[in-house]
Amino acid sequence: MLPTFSRREWLSRTGCGFGAMALAGLAAQESRAAAPVINPLAPKAGHHPARAKRVIFLFMQGGVSHVDSYDYKPALDKEDGKQIKFDDARVIANTGMRGSTQRVMKPLWTFAPRGKTGKWASDLFPAVNEVIDDLCFVHSMRTEGVAHGPATLFLHCGSTSFVRPSMGSWVLYGLGSENANLPGFVSIAPSAGNGGARNYGNAFIPAIYQGTPVGRAGAPASEATIRNLVPGLSPTAAEEHFNLLRELNAEQLKQRPGDAELEAVAASYELAWRMQKNAPDVMDISKETKETHKLYGIGAKETDNFGKQCLMARRLSEAGVRFVQVTYGDNSANPAWDQHSNLPKHGDHARAVDRPIAGLLADLKRRGLLEDTIVWWGGEFGRTPYAEKNGTGRDHNPGGFTVWLAGGGFKPGLSFGATDEFGAQAVTDKVHMHDLHATILHQLGLNHEKLTFKYAGRDFRLTDVHGHVVKELLG
Template sequence: MSIDANHRPCLPTRREMLSRAGGGFGSLALAGLLSDQGLLANAGTSALSPLAARPAHFAPKAKSVIFLFMYGGPSHIDLFDHKPALKKFAGKKVSESVDTKGARSSGGLFPSPYKFERHGESGHWVSDRYPNLARVIDKTAMLRGVYGHSISHAPALFELNTGQIRTGFPSLGSWVTYGLGSHNQDLPGFVVMYDYRGGPIGGAPNWGSGFLPGAFQGTPVRSKGTPILNLSRPGKLDQDSQRQLLDYAAHLNRDHRERHPAEAALEARIESFELAYRMQAAAPEALDLKSESEGTRKLYGIERGKPGQYFGTQCLMARRLVERGVRFVQLYSGGGHGDNNWDAHGSITGNHNKHCAATDQPMAGLLEDLEQRGLLDETLVVWGGEFGRTPQKQGGGGRDHHPFGFTMWMAGGGIKGGTSYGETDEVGYHAAIDRTSVHDVHATILHLMGMDHERLTYHFSGRDFRLTDVAGKVIDKVIA
């Protein structure tokens, strides 16, 4: 046993013990061999730079994703899924003709209070709540037969974000960055920007990395106040002093690293401080809208006192992030509780008038701006909420949660604009034709990003996991 005068306890360290026992380098060599042969499930990701860009399975159609998440449950029947039969059956009980799957709403069928019209060459139906989106509706592929498995917000959110109604599974954005890395090493690869009124129910598991390495978790960015937490130095520390401190730490960390050659995490940690230092400069620039012209801000509806100012800010930040190579950005419209999100139990008009106005110009502006900048071809824009809303009335004029059939849409990267897939039944209750599971939506998104959802796996708990579990089919009909 050696006596090291610099250590108070005169015992070998665990690593010294292991390396003397001969196990350290043996297992290191084994890991190297397995990794070289691609036998480790995550061999594609480097422990040193998990966000380094990696090749896709096949030529990708899209480079980045912007996911517009309408938290609370936007009503398909009042936005995109026109159901004139509801007028005919107004006030009638739905349970006489439809298996309601035990859903709780007992009100009569309730025609949409909004006017519907066909728009563009596609003839997509859009209600009068979305006049600006209607102008650019030909860019979208409508999925009108999506269904989920939970009638409650949190599990439904988890399903749309992770494919499972339980927590603990990696989110779509995590899978995408795990598979592909990111093109910007000065910013996180997966950014989540929630509503200024708060995050969605269920919180971080919605953008968590589950059993995937934590480097792939979404980094929350706030649309009000400091966008990324801990980005600004504490008051008493200036930039030069911090740089000098980090250089000092790097010296010590490198010496320490030499004493522990088998530990890749030590190198990764040295790297993470460099990324963090770079983020302090890169992130404020990426998220600062001052350099955007008045015209651009107006395009997104960012005007003080106008309904689009907050979601417009989020959309414009999202464009700036994907422009800088960030792989996956998820924006939440609606936060907190009650009518602060799309959960229109009491009144469709009272709730949706407000949220539609807040998102209409920003979404249309985002699609137009991406196109003008040549970014729409490589940016996949996805719109949806955790479920739709019941065709029946709840209370005075609201609608309840409804996972059995609802609408999502996609536009941009690899999407054939003007197409549609899936239909609900006559009253908009069940997805009836070309029923589309959330796994199908996820499989399609991965496909557009150049990944085969059956080959994107991670070994955990004794088996290879997929985002799409043992299901999912790519919706070819909406792909260009």
């Protein structure tokens, strides 16, 4: 016999499980309730033909040093140790002064031509170098924000401080979901800091479009699971409780027809219930072969955790999740790649992600998924070509850095744009973060100028009033 308590008590007791996941759900069809629920996440046509259906964003939290990885600058070896004036972003932000004197620091990893294209890259990422011909490099990136918090928010939401919808939410809002039983936007192992939930949040667009967090940064991949929505109940009892909630929601919808917020919440509950039955199976990487596990580095101490997360991302994408983010980071004040005083630590982080990333690219390619999946790799900014405070690390550099993209119609083997001779500032074919957002949206079939949501009397968009599509990146 079911315990007797009011609807208010029932919702209160399940708020941390069912309610939280339901409100984070991002895909739904018509409810099976007596009153029909509008499907806000039905697949939608874009503004123009798309080259890609989905995105996997590999977020290297903290900022990888481009001059130690993919942006080869012989001048750093030649001028190593010399004191030279640079326009340091942090000094400018704090004092307004330009031309501060800094000690040039050569790369700690050896550069050489890689792949058939002869792309110059260091040995920091040897496994990714094996598939380097599939990558499209942008060496002239620029962004806003010198500190991690503002720059991370800008990367995800297009604003350094204002509350704005995240990119994954915009994509889901524009295109809907490909799978009614899974969220359309999943953030694997997100960090609690530097914007936290805002980096996968919906802000002022309907809650149905927010991201579903799975796991947390710095935690074991085994924790990246969908929790039981009604903990402590048997499957039969849980289903009876859900049917009761469905009936109550249907009655509310009858009494408040056209209430978009109520419809979205009811649709989220419907999705949450379906997720409980489907998501665990999709995220169960034990179903994969031993060969696939080895491809991702699963089972090896250094690569096991991130390898599992990358394999989850592939399984979610293959199942129809529109936008998947995998964060390599932690919840500390100085996130993963933030080596201000110990740049050799970059090597530890690279060993943790290198094989999993190469495995993900190879796996997507052999399954025919890379053609319509955009894999985006990068951090919130780069790092300076000089030593911070004359020490052994590098400071933040929003003025010039590198990201790469693969699949989804991006031109493989391309190296676009350039920084100056030291790698300090983007100087040729500059690409702002707004431009990168606009270009990724374009490949998904979305016009960044038309993807808008009216709020507080004005139309908002991911790129605000900026951005252009960088057509040179497109195949």
